[in-house]
Amino acid sequence: MTSERNILQIISADGWNALYAIRPDRNHNNPVWVSPLVCWALVQEDTYRYVVGLDRTLSYCEAGDNFLGYLAPGEDPKRWDEEARRYLGDPEGATRAKRLSPLPRKHLRQTA
DSSP: OOOOEEEEEEEEOTTOEEEEEOOGGGTTTOSEEEEEOOEEEEEEETTEEEEEEEOTTSOBGGGSTTEEEEEOTTOOGGGGHHHHHHHHHOTTSHHHHHHHSOOOGGGSEEOO
């Protein structure tokens, strides 16, 4: 059974972006698709709280099959090229599963 995520609070994510792997021939020979974040959301799932980014469709970014990570304001997306190419070569690989799993429980705040 999948637990439900409830958004407790949102804050602006000005300048932050979500990064997705995409076939280079579909993105001007670039393996990384950059998409602006709309906001950060404090989410509660079961007894754990954590923060995730929401995109323009107000979807959880990490729910995308090809989600790579977040890009801070001023950070160069080119540093993600190798990770994107690795994902595109092995989309079912173990690093992919590890990257998409929620934060390790020790990093989550447990509520009563």
